[in-house]
Amino acid sequence: MGITIQEAARTSGLSAHTLRYYERIGLIHEVERDAAGHRTYAGSDLAWLEFLTKLRTTGMPIADMCRYAALRRQGPETAAERRRMLEVHRERVRERIARLNEDLAALDHKIDSYHAMEIT
Amino acid sequence: MGITIQEAARTSGLSAHTLRYYERIGLIHEVERDAAGHRTYAGSDLAWLEFLTKLRTTGMPIADMCRYAALRRQGPETAAERRRMLEVHRERVRERIARLNEDLAALDHKIDSYHAMEIT
DNA sequence: GCTTGACTTGGAGTGCGCTCAAAGGTGCAC
DNA sequence: GTGCACCTTTGAGCGCACTCCAAGTCAAGC
Numbered sequence: 001m002g003i004t005i006q007e008a009a010r011t012s013g014l015s016a017h018t019l020r021y022y023e024r025i026g027l028i029h030e031v032e033r034d035a036a037g038h039r040t041y042a043g044s045d046l047a048w049l050e051f052l053t054k055l056r057t058t059g060m061p062i063a064d065m066c067r068y069a070a071l072r073r074q075g076p077e078t079a080a081e082r083r084r085m086l087e088v089h090r091e092r093v094r095e096r097i098a099r100l101n102e103d104l105a106a107l108d109h110k111i112d113s114y115h116a117m118e119i120t
Numbered sequence: 121m122g123i124t125i126q127e128a129a130r131t132s133g134l135s136a137h138t139l140r141y142y143e144r145i146g147l148i149h150e151v152e153r154d155a156a157g158h159r160t161y162a163g164s165d166l167a168w169l170e171f172l173t174k175l176r177t178t179g180m181p182i183a184d185m186c187r188y189a190a191l192r193r194q195g196p197e198t199a200a201e202r203r204r205m206l207e208v209h210r211e212r213v214r215e216r217i218a219r220l221n222e223d224l225a226a227l228d229h230k231i232d233s234y235h236a237m238e239i240t
Numbered sequence: 241g242c243t244t245g246a247c248t249t250g251g252a253g254t255g256c257g258c259t260c261a262a263a264g265g266t267g268c269a270c
Numbered sequence: 271g272t273g274c275a276c277c278t279t280t281g282a283g284c285g286c287a288c289t290c291c292a293a294g295t296c297a298a299g300c
Binding site: 058080089093096099106108111115117 | 171178207210237
């Protein structure tokens with residue numbers, strides 16, 4: 001029961017290096033070990049990793065993710081605080097998407113002007 | 121004619137440090153100097169900076185921006201290549217927005233589940 | 241003339257998020 | 271039982287994009 005670090009790396013899209021690093025800084029809680037001392041990742045670990053990578057790709061700093069992970073380990077009484085963290089983060093993501101859309105429009109405009117240059 | 125580096129910093133949203141850094145690495149071409157050797161930024165410099173910051177905030181690496189800047193200095197015969205660079209970049213930006221929207225939806229879902237926890 | 245303050249330079253330092261190196265343990269195939 | 275692949279650890283190193291420092295220049299105000 002539980003998959004190796006290489007399999008977990010392939011599944012999560014992170015490197016084995018990064019998985020160990022995440023555990024070291026407390027982002028992932030103590031992964032189970034087999035008799036040889038090798039890590040074996042459970043389904044719950046993979047689900048958590050998937051959520052973590054969503055936070056990462058949406059730009060949450062590692063430090064905030066650590067804070068979230070610490071709250072999660074403290075138990076259900078921290079649920080409201082975790083929710084607030086996510087809400088604040090969501091707002092930032094929304095702003096970033098809005099900003100990206102604006103800049104994308106400017107980029108479109110610029111590219112159009114290059115096309116115009118080539119035609120004339 | 122031309123504004124000081126501090127004013128250019130305020131206008132562009134970059135720091136004076138960063139403006140000098142950008143010039144050093146060739147992102148901005150030799151800014152005019154006054155009698156004292158101080159930089160004086162022209163309107164065209166500010167327009168270029170504004171465009172550069174759009175490239176940055178949309179995630180273009182500095183190295184690519186340098187390449188774009190170098191092509192631009194070479195003159196109009198590089199227009200097609202610059203356009204292609206922007207088109208490639210635009211595609212990446214579109215993908216990133218799409219990915220962010222997906223992750224935003226997942227975040228919404230997660231926040232909803234926290235709300236559900238609190239109600240029950 | 242002296243202070244003040246904003247500017248100049250080259251090079252070193254910083255923070256983030258990994259990424260790798262070195263040295264060693266474990267278990268399976270032959 | 272030897273080789274090999276794959277795992278372990280601690281701690282150092284890296285790439286990016288700045289960011290700052292030290293030492294110096296210059297113009298204006300008193």
